[in-house]
Amino acid sequence: MASPSPKSPGQISDKSKKYDRQLRLWGDHGQTALESANVCLINATATGTEILKSLVLPGIGSFTIVDGALVTGEDAGNNFFLDHSKIGKPRAHVATQLLMELNSDVKGDYIEETCDQLLSNNPDFFCSFSVVIATGLTEKSLHSLSSNLWQNNVPLVVSVSYGFTGSIRLQVSELCIIESHPDNLLEDLRLDKPFPGLKEFMDTIKLPEMNHKQFSHTPYLVLLYKALEIWNDRHGPNPPSNYKEKEILRNIIKSELGYGIVKEEDSNSGDEENVAEAIKAVNTALTKTQVPSNVQKILNDDQCIRLKEKNSFWIIARAVKEFVEKEGNGVLPLRGSLPDMTSDSQRYIALQNVYREQASKDAEHVWRHVQTILKERGWAGESVIENDVKLFCRHSSELRMIRGSCLAEELDGKQLPPDVDINQQLEEPDSPWLHYLLLRAVNKFHTENGSFPGYYDDNVETDIAKLKGCFSRLLNDLGCQGGSLSKDDNLHEMCRYGAAELHAVAAFIGGCAAQEVIKLITKQYVPLDNTFIFNSVTSTTATLRL
Template sequence: MASQKGGTLDKNNKYDRQLRLWGDHGQSSLETARVCLINASATGTEILKNLILPGIGSFTILDGNKVQGEDVGNNFFLTADSIGKSRAQVATELLSELNEDVSGDFLEENVDDLLQKNPAFFTSFTTVIATHLSERTLLDLGKVLWTANIPLLVCRCYGFIGYLRVVIKEHTIIESHPDNFHEDLRLDYPFKGLKDYCNSLNLETMDKKTHSHTPWLVILYKYLQIWEEKHGGKMPKNYKEKVALKELIKEGIRKNEHGVPEEEENFDEAIKSVNSSLNATGIPSDIRALFDDPSCLKLNSESKNFWIMVRALKEFTESDGNGFLPLRGSIPDMTADSERYIQLQTVYRDQAELDSIAVAGHVHALLHNIGRKGTISDAEIKTFCRNSAFLTVLRTRSLEEEYGADTANTEELGRHVMMEEEEDASDEGDDTVLYILLRAADRFFAEYTRYPGFFNNSVEADIPKLKTCLTKLIHDWGLTTGVKDDFIQEMCRYGASELHTVSAFMGGVAAQEAIKLITGQFVPINNTFIYNGQRQTSTTIKL
């Protein structure tokens, strides 16, 4: 495999598919990321594998354990001849072989000891991933990273249960890559460049070939003008009016000498696009909420680039933008000759460029006003403007809030517990009960310093003990419902075992969320993901 160090071409060949997902700038973020993995368990090494292959900058494994027989049985990155050796060292050596561009390091030390004597160690990383930590240790780690606003991913596999928790105070996303969105065509509020271009074309005087290769967007604009002249300047609003507009466009299809309509694919496209292209141009409610966010309204010299640009965007909409966001600057594919498609594309790009320049003016003025050193690049501002309708801010709850009895999301948890009590309970979403069982197992560990069923001969004896821990937990949350005994028995039967198949699945899920956080692209989960390996189902819940 070609090395990234060999040049840009080698890098493009090596990372071709992922570059199509998050681009050069996303890959650059990945290549400068420093990831810390706590515990080289089967789950931990699967996560790291999926980050090393796409090319994270570096990783450090923190693990004070020695390799044991059970590790070799479920971890592909440990071998039988490594039993008794440092688990952190052996895993680092084998994982480093996956990608020569990634540097790996390890620290054979207990995480609790390191939290006590050098908590700053954890704040030097881009992202921290923790696997199989006790509740107390997890809370201590969570406090350190929460204060530093460094993302923490908590992942564990417990029998057939997979669990992932994303913990971050604030994560801003410019390129959220929404699955479904409407094109920003501004047909209801056409800008000057679009008006001038469309008005320069005359459908009536065109020859046959030119008429049938005029972009459908121009056709739709033309017939909207005719519609508005007949309806007092109003756009078609309801289904009936849009059907009438489609009929009006049909009348524009040319007919042959026998009076039969010609096959003009561009007119067919215009008719099909009526419903999807006549969406009211406006500012989405999510973006208006960002405009009212204190981080936008109260800028200071420490404000993130994101919030400075949001404030500039707000000012743009209130002045230069006439109440609208910057034009996105892209148009969909359509039947047209290359010359006029490129001309139309240029019209949109030019207006998007003008809007971006205007926003940049607000950005630079704000930077000056708040006394912020440095600047924000034009490329970053252009990307921001292009995605301004899809900006997202993720703020999760801290682990301290989640684990507190007074702040637990008892309403959501209680709903799922009640579902499990019903014989005809719906399958949708009820995997959340597994989260409650994991929390009960943690209480069991805090009391007995081992997990229920950890020893084969203790499974039956631990069932009533786990049920007691579970009952106390539910009582602390103020719930009056219970959990089926079948679930409690299964938890004891699992004995906190880590199955490689579940670890492999969760390794993919956790790595995906880590990449979202590192690249600042796509929207991470908020905030808990539960996987049920028995039923092959999963659910996401906000806790």
């Protein structure tokens, strides 16, 4: 497989200077995906502009604001990008101009129409965007938008800042993630299933023939391998699996590997740094090499087996599945990376090359499977590129897949998850489910009354009674037996908010939503699944699966 063409020093330097920190998070390819994306924001509210700010700064390719409203005094009071001098002017135009000043690399556009007008006059308008972000929409408008985007497979991010409460709802039919960046990813060392190249390398290293300096600069991976050979001679081929067995292996490393290696007057091998590293790595480096359950689920998925459509992710996944069943002997392609360890440069690089060469061979096998799959189905060879196969193989143990649900179905009265006891949740004053239901009740109130509860000061008491009725009917619609439960204090608070969008809450929700948008675009890191609730009173967050 050909190596990727190196970028010129000028290109690397320019990007590194401007986007250095984020490049460390998602790399050149992630940045390229971001710079190629085109997002749409519906309504330049305080939350909406905060989201775009956090997308423009890292270099989103382009954005379009859809907003038919004019700037009001409320906007000037809570929106960082709007001031009193802009009152009466088109909100989309003003926000676009100011957001574009944040990054000259980003292109911005605006349309002075409402979401409903666009859906009515040009329903295909939203289908061209990488992601659509919605703020400040009524339940009716959200329903229409959700159905449209779900049918056209366009991700939707709905963000709400309502008083001291905020929420984010992600709608995505399917998201396949290659680089999930898990926090607890273990090294792929294959000590329990050494490949031929690793065996050959280890056989060339003779510990008893080394002097003190040579031994002390031997990679701890070698010590572990040699200790496992002793273990296998005494206990059989199965590596240590419990604390007692691992303790035996640690003692082998500490007391037996120094035999004939270090003279007594030189040092004790147990005091060496590489020995300490080997002992410490026993718990992590000797994990059983197998296909993780989440990856096995992807390889067994109907999309992977049947390949119903020409999708790069599923084509490579199918090729990896065939590799596991054939050349891989039940394991995934080797990752090919090594952790840092105490060693002289020569042996560390040699060991590193052993892993890299095997990873390259595994990726080559997968690439050949990809070509065969494409040929058998008559699909164009350029459907999958070599570098994508390499990336996929390198991160094959991290694969994640999310299949979401349609927001429109949720708004139609879809039942809540069966494992959630809503009656019990409602007994907790700060339950995220309570805040979710309160936001739903507020939207129901708007649908029935044409305004949000508490928006007009002279109707607060009446609105409280109406909102309480909306809340009870919502619970009954969702099949909850506690439809008559009273949450007067919470309902009073929702009315007291009067649909106010506080900038502090909007800024927090905006930053979180932008982060989720970047995950959707770069297909890196795992996005929330699928509803996020923020309670700014208690400074707590929660994720609900709906």
